Amino acid sequence: MKVGTDGVLLGAWADFSSSQYILDIGTGTGLIALMAAQRSNATIIGVEIDTNAANEAKENINTSPWQNRISIINNDIMYVVNDLGSFDHIVSNPPFFENGILAPDLSRATARHCNSLNFVSLISIANSRLSRNGKLSFISPYENKENIIYNATLYSMNISRYTEVFSSPKKAIPVRILWELTFQHIPTNMSKLYIRNINNQYTSEYINLTKEFYLNF
Numbered sequence: 001m002k003v004g005t006d007g008v009l010l011g012a013w014a015d016f017s018s019s020q021y022i023l024d025i026g027t028g029t030g031l032i033a034l035m036a037a038q039r040s041n042a043t044i045i046g047v048e049i050d051t052n053a054a055n056e057a058k059e060n061i062n063t064s065p066w067q068n069r070i071s072i073i074n075n076d077i078m079y080v081v082n083d084l085g086s087f088d089h090i091v092s093n094p095p096f097f098e099n100g101i102l103a104p105d106l107s108r109a110t111a112r113h114c115n116s117l118n119f120v121s122l123i124s125i126a127n128s129r130l131s132r133n134g135k136l137s138f139i140s141p142y143e144n145k146e147n148i149i150y151n152a153t154l155y156s157m158n159i160s161r162y163t164e165v166f167s168s169p170k171k172a173i174p175v176r177i178l179w180e181l182t183f184q185h186i187p188t189n190m191s192k193l194y195i196r197n198i199n200n201q202y203t204s205e206y207i208n209l210t211k212e213f214y215l216n217f
Helices: 005-013 031-038 051-062 077-083 106-112 119-129 142-154 204-210
Strands: 021-025 043-048 070-074 087-092 130-141 158-166 176-182 189-194
Touching (some): 005 031, 005 130, 005 204, 021 119, 031 043, 031 070, 077 119, 087 119, 119 142, 142 158, 142 176
Parallel strands (some): 021 087, 043 070, 087 130, 158 189
Antiparallel strands (some): 130 176
């Protein structure tokens, strides 16, 4: 799988500064787990259902400077979640299709299919596996906004950070939302992020957020 903008955005945006134990659900080839390791001193577990992706994640991690802090579990998170301990940060780039169209090959379909892991199950897992001061960070399409707000409320989780991501100022509706949920009742920090400007160049805010992870920045 190629590196996607969603994963880079989430890995750069999530606040790992005080994280000690991180769970990366649907780690894919290990992108966000590696970014979390680069940005923290945490111990990280990545769970990935697809064997090919999990093997690639292990290979990527074994050739990184952080192999002693990251481990990969090749299984469905729903089968192993009860065997895992408590985490102070859960992060996920959940599987979804932008237009509801099945991916052309089975491996990618398994990794991206929202029936394997949806936002409701993600929030439910966080509710049971996050420490009381922990954080859940993830990214979603804009159209899932109301469903996520409803389920966060249902599981007594508060939206502590919320960033609407726009492809450019020409677009009135965000393409993605970056979420941080906690059990703490604190005011929501709301913001907007534009990936490109009106001239179709990367914005300074996007460059500043992601420059530690892109060679061309």
